[in-house]
Amino acid sequence: MSGSLLAYANDVDQIFVLAKHWLLGYVPGPLEPITSAILSVVPVMLAFPLLFAITTVLERKGLGRMQNRYGPNRTGWFGILQPMADGVKSLTKEDIVPRTADQLVHYLAPVVMVIASFLAYAVLPIGRNMVIANLNAGVLFFFAIGSMVELSVFMAGWSSHSKYSLLGAMRAIAQMISYEMPLVLSSVVVIMAAGSLSTVTIVNLQAGYTGIWPHWYLFTPWGIVGFVIFMIAATAESNRCPFDMPEGESEIIAGYFIEYSGFKFALFFLAEYLGMFATSAMAITLFLGGWAAPFSFLTWIPSYIWFFAKLLTIIFMFIWVRGTLPRLRMDQLMNFAWKFMLPLSLINIVGAGVWHFMPAGFVRWGAVSLLLILSCVLLSRGLRRNKWFHVRTYRYAT
Amino acid sequence: MTISFLLLAAITIIGTAAAMTLKNLVHCVLALTLGLVGLAALYLELGAQFVGFTQILVYVGAVAILAAFAIMMTRSAIPTLSNAESSFRASGSLIAVLVFAVLAWAVYTGTSKQAILLAPPEGSVAQVGSALMHHFVLPLEVIGLLLTAALVGAAIVAMDEPRAKQTRGRQ
Amino acid sequence: MLGEGIVKGLAETARNFFGSYVNKERLTTVQYPEERLPQIEATRDFPFLVYDGADPAAGLRCVACQICEKECPPKCIYIVKSTDKKPDATGKPQAYPAQFDIDISVCMSCQICVEVCPFDAIKMDVEFELSSEDRFGGLLLDKYKLAKSNEYYNKIHPTEAGAVDAALAEERAKAKLAAEAKAKKDAEAAAAKAAAAAAAPAVSATPEPAAATGETK
Numbered sequence: 001m002s003g004s005l006l007a008y009a010n011d012v013d014q015i016f017v018l019a020k021h022w023l024l025g026y027v028p029g030p031l032e033p034i035t036s037a038i039l040s041v042v043p044v045m046l047a048f049p050l051l052f053a054i055t056t057v058l059e060r061k062g063l064g065r066m067q068n069r070y071g072p073n074r075t076g077w078f079g080i081l082q083p084m085a086d087g088v089k090s091l092t093k094e095d096i097v098p099r100t101a102d103q104l105v106h107y108l109a110p111v112v113m114v115i116a117s118f119l120a121y122a123v124l125p126i127g128r129n130m131v132i133a134n135l136n137a138g139v140l141f142f143f144a145i146g147s148m149v150e151l152s153v154f155m156a157g158w159s160s161h162s163k164y165s166l167l168g169a170m171r172a173i174a175q176m177i178s179y180e181m182p183l184v185l186s187s188v189v190v191i192m193a194a195g196s197l198s199t200v201t202i203v204n205l206q207a208g209y210t211g212i213w214p215h216w217y218l219f220t221p222w223g224i225v226g227f228v229i230f231m232i233a234a235t236a237e238s239n240r241c242p243f244d245m246p247e248g249e250s251e252i253i254a255g256y257f258i259e260y261s262g263f264k265f266a267l268f269f270l271a272e273y274l275g276m277f278a279t280s281a282m283a284i285t286l287f288l289g290g291w292a293a294p295f296s297f298l299t300w301i302p303s304y305i306w307f308f309a310k311l312l313t314i315i316f317m318f319i320w321v322r323g324t325l326p327r328l329r330m331d332q333l334m335n336f337a338w339k340f341m342l343p344l345s346l347i348n349i350v351g352a353g354v355w356h357f358m359p360a361g362f363v364r365w366g367a368v369s370l371l372l373i374l375s376c377v378l379l380s381r382g383l384r385r386n387k388w389f390h391v392r393t394y395r396y397a398t
Numbered sequence: 399m400t401i402s403f404l405l406l407a408a409i410t411i412i413g414t415a416a417a418m419t420l421k422n423l424v425h426c427v428l429a430l431t432l433g434l435v436g437l438a439a440l441y442l443e444l445g446a447q448f449v450g451f452t453q454i455l456v457y458v459g460a461v462a463i464l465a466a467f468a469i470m471m472t473r474s475a476i477p478t479l480s481n482a483e484s485s486f487r488a489s490g491s492l493i494a495v496l497v498f499a500v501l502a503w504a505v506y507t508g509t510s511k512q513a514i515l516l517a518p519p520e521g522s523v524a525q526v527g528s529a530l531m532h533h534f535v536l537p538l539e540v541i542g543l544l545l546t547a548a549l550v551g552a553a554i555v556a557m558d559e560p561r562a563k564q565t566r567g568r569q
Numbered sequence: 570m571l572g573e574g575i576v577k578g579l580a581e582t583a584r585n586f587f588g589s590y591v592n593k594e595r596l597t598t599v600q601y602p603e604e605r606l607p608q609i610e611a612t613r614d615f616p617f618l619v620y621d622g623a624d625p626a627a628g629l630r631c632v633a634c635q636i637c638e639k640e641c642p643p644k645c646i647y648i649v650k651s652t653d654k655k656p657d658a659t660g661k662p663q664a665y666p667a668q669f670d671i672d673i674s675v676c677m678s679c680q681i682c683v684e685v686c687p688f689d690a691i692k693m694d695v696e697f698e699l700s701s702e703d704r705f706g707g708l709l710l711d712k713y714k715l716a717k718s719n720e721y722y723n724k725i726h727p728t729e730a731g732a733v734d735a736a737l738a739e740e741r742a743k744a745k746l747a748a749e750a751k752a753k754k755d756a757e758a759a760a761a762k763a764a765a766a767a768a769a770p771a772v773s774a775t776p777e778p779a780a781a782t783g784e785t786k
Binding site for chain 1: 470
């Protein structure tokens with residue numbers, strides 16, 4: 001009885017894989033590779049923009065409720081059709097390109113950004129056996145693609161031929177480059193623990209259970225610190241609050257996409273959110289066990305449901321932080337990245353090494369936790385020390 | 399000579415040739431980026447995943463951005479009216495043809511006519527890592543020192559002159 | 570502690586978020602156009618003309634003195650005076666506006682026209698949902714659209730209208746008294762003349778009928 005239930009649960013879990021194999025059976029031999037590729041890629045390319053649409057409405061309603069107001073509630077039932085209205089609006093707006101702008105580069109910038117954002121999904125395992133490309137160096141591929149986003153930011157900022165956009169682009173690129181280091185270094189701890197750069201291997205190693213507790217890397221001291229660093233760096237990489245200085249509307253109007261209107265603006269928006277989802281999905285893969293269920297008695301729920309549940313939780317955290325924190329200034333941002341996050345991620349790597357070589361038990365928990373907490377406290381003191389307050393003096397013409 | 403190799407080679411050559419001949423410097427940088435991406439794709443086609451992705455991460459993600467910043471900060475973005483001085487064209491192309499001839503002769507005589515069956519590279523990242531840590535540890539440390547020196551030098555060059563202490567309050 | 574402020578902030582927003590579902594009073598949004606905020610009595614939007622009684626043409630208080638037209642800062646009032654007269658609010662024969670246009674796309678609701686009108690003929694309305702699809706004439710209100718009854722004025726501005734009504738009633742009473750006094754004086758003068766005429770009929774008989782007819786004319 002339980003055997004058939006388990007088999008049933010396994011079928012539901014693998015339903016997309018089985019559907020793909022069934023469809024491939026109808027395709028003649030020579031066309032199989034390309035059809036297999038298409039069948040793998042199309043659901044991802046449909047699912048994540050749909051998630052983007054849902055996220056825009058969730059964000060607006062969530063932010064509204066946090067600010068004691070309703071969100072959009074006119075279009076459709078509780079505003080659920082708002083993305084349709086936004087899509088129609090962005091498609092019907094006039095596409096204005098400044099006369100002195102670099103036409104080709106101006107056109108290509110959103111295209112490159114969207115391509116880079118979509119490419120990053122190729123190595124993310126969305127469910128058991130559900131990854132588009134099982135590369136040996138999957139994590140490296142992900143970060144390499146992420147660095148292409150900065151190039152498109154430069155293209156957008158430069159080609160608009162406007163001071164606001166150039167300034168915004170410079171700030172955005174500086175911010176992205178600064179936070180890329182803690183991002184990559186905090187994922188190194190997971191690579192050290194897993195011994196492989198392949199995302200599928202990393203998730204498979206986290207899919208086991210001792211008793212009912214999972215083997216996620218989050219449940220280790222270096223995992224917690226690594227996860228927090230990764231999420232903060234991911235927030236900065238996608239230009240989300242509190243790191244949205246490059247696109248802060250009150251400071252620099254819209255930063256590097258100030259001269260974009262209509263659908264190109266929507267493409268930038270799409271690319272930014274897709275980047276946010278991709279980095280969240282990578283965080284889930286590295287630290288939160290990917291598609292694995294949190295407790296061993298919950299494995300009957302399909303793996304892709306767990307993946308999207310974790311992704312939605314992280315998205316809610318992003319929205320929550322956006323509704324709470326004020327925007328960081330540029331120098332505060334940079335100080336934080338270079339003086340706190342980078343040293344902490346390096347010490348985290350040391351901690352993970354210590355963990356690896358000590359025998360399992362409470363001793364290694366205590367030692368590594370002590371090392372990390374101490375370094376957190378000392379580094380934060382170092383951050384606060386640099387502030388100086390003096391009485392502001394004014395010079396009057398006498 | 400597969401289709402994919404020809405396509406990637408074409409992309410690389412077009413990108414780098416455009417980087418030399420375009421008038422607008424920003425377009426040159428972007429064309430160079432295209433050439434570098436083509437090169438990375440060639441590495442991937444040869445099976446060197448680590449090198450290919452590192453090429454993208456380092457060259458496209460850092461070097462191209464560096465070149466872009468250099469152009470943004472200086473005034474060299476104004477498009478020039480013409481390309482390089484035409485008086486160097488003849489001698490330049492002669493040197494280029496000579497270099498190409500030497501390289502082609504070296505490649506042609508150095509490789510054998512039959513395809514060599516290589517074992518597929520396995521765990522290349524682990525191999526690179528262990529090679530760096532065991533066999534090539536001295537060059538690794540020297541490179542680390544060199545990078546540190548470069549960072550410190552850059553910071554010193556970019557730092558402000560130390561200011562005189564500001565007076566606290568004017569009475 | 571490091572991060573304490575952030576945690577407190579997150580707790581506050583979480584309380585706002587969940588509280589807004591549990592406790593509806595947290596959301597102070599007024600869902601326009603289903604709900605509307607109540608307006609205070611002194612609300613002013615655009616002017617309108619007051620008329621007494623039931624007939625707008627006969628009861629219009631405006632006497633086309635054109636003071637409001639001259640005082641209006643953006644010059645949005647256009648008045649054409651009539652050539653004949655009709656009795657105004659206090660009964661005295663005055664001119665009236667043959668044409669009275671206000672362009673409410675120009676009007677800035679400064680209320681100067683109301684302040685300078687000596688006849689309490691123009692007052693401020695409270696309607697603001699006046700958008701029109703006609704770009705050229707939809708926001709140009711003429712005399713017929715501007716005329717609204719005194720009952721309406723009492724409804725929208727009760728205290729103001731009460732004061733105006735009291736003042737007008739006083740003036741009407743005064744005018745009536747003056748008219749009565751004038752009529753009595755005229756009657757007395759007529760009686761005195763008649764007595765003088767009757768006192769001298771013995772002087773001559775023939776001028777009597779002529780004098781009598783002359784008096785009664």
